[in-house]
Amino acid sequence: MSERLVVIGADAAGMSAASQARRLKDRDALEIVAFERGGFSSYSACGIPYWVGGQVAERDELIARTPDEHRERDIDLRMRTEVTELDVPGKRVRARDLRSGEEYWTAYDKLVIATGARPVRPELPGIDAPGVHGVQTLDDGQALLDTLAATEGRRAVVVGAGYIGVEMAEALVQRGYRVTVVNRGQEPMSTLDPDMGRLVHEAMSGMGIEMVDDAEVTGIRTGDDKRVRAVATADAEYPADVVVLGIGVRPQTDLARAAGLPLGAQGGLLTDLSMRVRGHADIWAGGDCVEVRDLVAGNERHIALGTHANKHGQVIGSNVGGDYATFPGVVGTAVSKVCDLEIARTGLREKDARAAGLQYVTATIESTSRAGYFPGAALMTVKMLAERRTGRLLGVQIVGHEGAAKRVDVAAVALTARMTVEQLTALDLGYAPPFSPVWDPVLVAARKAVTAVRKAG
Structure with a gap:
């Protein structure tokens, strides 16, 4: 039957x-x-x-x-x-x-x-006005494109600076809009520690995107036609012909x-x-x-x-279907980009480690995606967290340019295997000048983390 x-x-x-x-x-x-x-x-x-x-x-x-x-x-x-x-x-x-x-x-x-x-859609005055969009489904994407096609102005405000927010900021820049990102957090990308989020802020500002941090949106202002005309915070208003909600889901x-x-x-x-x-x-x-x-x-x-x-x-x-399979869990790996900036993280942030009751050390290094003398070598910053007593890898964050983001996969595997940072330094990663320095940036960060663990006793 x-x-x-x-x-x-x-x-x-x-x-x-x-x-x-x-x-x-x-x-x-x-x-x-x-x-x-x-x-x-x-x-x-x-x-x-x-x-x-x-x-x-x-x-x-x-x-x-x-x-x-x-x-x-x-x-x-x-x-x-x-x-x-x-x-x-x-x-x-x-x-x-x-x-x-x-x-x-x-x-x-x-x-x-x-x-x-x-999508998170806060209960604010004007939040349902024409021109305000959440973006989660293809229907949402089509509705936003229809608005962009029908809008004469070229000013956009993105509310929120997580993955959705920064990706939509890039999309609107690509469409020729002047973009303002309004973020209630201390820095963009709350999935990163604030010191790494600051690098994202600086890079996005350098791309011409207006970054407004520590700002709580209080309402959406509309014009006589009932369409959105500005996003209001406690201290200012930011003109907008279109608003995209990137607050999360x-x-x-x-x-x-x-x-x-x-x-x-x-x-x-x-x-x-x-x-x-x-x-x-x-x-x-x-x-x-x-x-x-x-x-x-x-x-x-x-x-x-x-x-x-x-x-x-x-x-x-x-x-x-009568077979058997399991999903054991995740380590929290995610990558994103805004224009030519690549952003990656896996494992725990500092506040995650504190919430879990873990004692930890951190190590942050700057390196390049290729051998420094090879054409196209791009800068990146790598931050690593390790458990203070055992040296177990707890998390990695990377912000940089071409060749940065996917390096986080090495860390994701190491986290899944519960490796220590000392074990990480011995990994046999691929090397040639077009692909990596002699010491890959992830391994450089691991070496510095080993030193921090030893100093912490």
Whole structure:
């Protein structure tokens, strides 16, 4: 007798799960029904800033698999259909067709929740005015591009200076806008320590982007036409023809909360290693709506990244399909760029280490991406955290130019393996003048961290 799998959300985690389950079980053994409230499936949300900025020419280049392609693989994908209620005891979901308004219940044997995250949209005067955009989905990206095409002015304000904020600042610069970034933090990129964030601030200012830190937005000012005209803080107003919210995202877990499913401190669903929702044998969850294990600090974290979402989906699909897989956790690796500046981090910041009760030392070095004499060698700064007593690597942050960001992958592997900084210095990394100095910058930082550990006793 056939079972029915219901999937809520048709992007990375949801459709990876559905596709993997279908590979393992045919239609006679497993019926798959998926609901998506938006107009697109299986797309790269991480590519949206580069589409908005023009580096990616066409929207469809970001789409890995269309709804029709999923349907050809015997997945009943229902677009523009929003799930409005979970009946966990009755093992069914209520859905509403957003075009016709029709509502109906669908029973499930197994359920996958992949509802993603939503942009933080603070309750401020004017926040819903025309010209104010959050950017999380392809629909959001299209709405922003439509606004840019219809706007005569060339002034843009980005509210927030995290990954989304700096990437959207670059996109708007590429579009020829004068960009102001308003950030309530001490420095941009709160995922970095402030001393590394200062490097980002200085580089963005050097690109002509106006950086406003330590500033709380108090409202969005509108004109007689009700459209946005400025962003207000306690001390100033910044003219704007378009506003992009880059404050971050939160797990989209309203359905799960209403159904009584377990949520973590940051509002994400809690799962076991198989991505099964804790305490519910027939419900799985993955992607931006879950919290995952931090392998360095040992706690649960919400990290919204497509890399994790796709892995979650593969794990879920394998388990739903009768195979077995696990997702052990993350070390918090992320990379970004703004114009020619590359930004990377993995592991813990100083405040993360303090919150985890760890004693630590730091080491910061400057180096180059290639041998100093080789053409194109670019500067980078590497900061490393190590546990004071054991020398265990705790975190790495890198800010630099071409060739800087992906060096963080070495540190990510070392963190996963729980290596010490002394062990890190002995890694046999590739060397040739076009690719690295004799001592790679990550190894130089590790050597300095070893010295700091020894001095700390």
